[in-house]
Amino acid sequence: MHFYRYITIILMIFSFNAFATFNVYEFNNDTIKEEQFRSLIADLRCPKCQNNNLADSNAPLATDIKNYVYKSIKSGKTDEEITDFLISRYGLFIIYDPKIVWLWLVPLLAALGGLFVIKKHMKKEKKNNQPVMEDTVTMETLIAEYEKSKEE
Amino acid sequence: MIKKRYLLGLFFAALFCSLIGLFALGLNNDPNKLRLATKGNKIPEFSLPSLFSGELITNKDLVSTKPYYLINFWGSWCPSCYEEHPYLMNLQRSETIYGVNWKDETPAAKSFIKRGGNPFSKIIIDNDSTLAIGMGVYGAPETFLITSDGIILHRYAGAMNSTVWQKEFLPKIKQLREK
Numbered sequence: 001m002h003f004y005r006y007i008t009i010i011l012m013i014f015s016f017n018a019f020a021t022f023n024v025y026e027f028n029n030d031t032i033k034e035e036q037f038r039s040l041i042a043d044l045r046c047p048k049c050q051n052n053n054l055a056d057s058n059a060p061l062a063t064d065i066k067n068y069v070y071k072s073i074k075s076g077k078t079d080e081e082i083t084d085f086l087i088s089r090y091g092l093f094i095i096y097d098p099k100i101v102w103l104w105l106v107p108l109l110a111a112l113g114g115l116f117v118i119k120k121h122m123k124k125e126k127k128n129n130q131p132v133m134e135d136t137v138t139m140e141t142l143i144a145e146y147e148k149s150k151e152e
Numbered sequence: 153m154i155k156k157r158y159l160l161g162l163f164f165a166a167l168f169c170s171l172i173g174l175f176a177l178g179l180n181n182d183p184n185k186l187r188l189a190t191k192g193n194k195i196p197e198f199s200l201p202s203l204f205s206g207e208l209i210t211n212k213d214l215v216s217t218k219p220y221y222l223i224n225f226w227g228s229w230c231p232s233c234y235e236e237h238p239y240l241m242n243l244q245r246s247e248t249i250y251g252v253n254w255k256d257e258t259p260a261a262k263s264f265i266k267r268g269g270n271p272f273s274k275i276i277i278d279n280d281s282t283l284a285i286g287m288g289v290y291g292a293p294e295t296f297l298i299t300s301d302g303i304i305l306h307r308y309a310g311a312m313n314s315t316v317w318q319k320e321f322l323p324k325i326k327q328l329r330e331k
Binding site: 047048050060061064065067068087088089090091093106107109110113114116117 | 160161163164167168171183184186187189190193255280281284285286287288289290291
């Protein structure tokens with residue numbers, strides 16, 4: 001039992017070291033630039049990884065791109081200037097929001113169209129299923145008539 | 153009225169089919185391979201140290217007697233770079249290849265070259281990915297075909313061998329010569 005306790009304490013000590021590797025990007029209390037940096041590295045995708053943003057990736061290339069973003073923000077570049085540069089190097093793969101309107105519109109249009117067709121179809125079905133029972137005879141009345149004729 | 157409804161149905165069916173077609177095409181894409189976004193761009197301006205002499209190499213130092221040259225990104229940490237190295241040693245007899253030693257330890261890079269031979273006319277050290285990001289590199293090895301006036305024509309990501317050379321590079325070189 002003591003053994004596991006010691007192991008846990010040792011692991012905790014090492015995990016502090018791991019946390020210490022974060023926050024290496026200094027902004028000297030410039031919260032606007034720091035926020036710009038955080039939101040950009042969360043929106044940019046690591047070109048080396050399949051589905052990791054720059055913020056979560058430890059790939060050496062991701063670190064270098066983060067450094068580029070950091071230096072660019074420090075030198076006063078806008079989000080657009082930074083993402084435009086990276087798109088010109090890595091294509092639209094590098095951004096999570098591809099900014100292609102039809103990509104969002106087409107599935108929405110197809111879904112709305114589908115709903116419209118279903119609604120039309122249901123309306124038609126409802127029309128076809130109007131009660132036409134006035135002239136028909138139910139089984140119960142047939143049985144009753146049969147019983148009555150039998151009695152007579 | 154029926155015709156209008158029929159046309160509307162046809163439109164949505166076509167939209168649906170084209171979406172399915174688009175998704176099906178997407179399935180054939182290898183997510184590990186990135187499209188070369190820098191195709192047609194000039195290689196970025198740079199000034200980086202040489203692996204052996206330490207002197208600064210700039211983009212203007214990359215020249216060739218042919219209408220093109222090759223740039224190969226490599227590192228001693230990359231297993232495929234060991235795999236392609238003998239082929240590069242063969243290729244350098246007829247082609248100009250510039251090497252970019254990317255994100256590597258200098259002693260390890262030097263011993264890599266000393267062991268396997270030097271296929272490169274010049275070796276540029278790029279530890280901060282200055283040139284790599286500028287050219288859109290996302291892994292090693294990557295080999296670029298560049299025109300003698302510095303325009304990026306093609307990139308192959310992966311180990312070079314004679315099949316890759318014949319399929320990926322020779323047709324483009326032929327086109328370049330015909331121009």
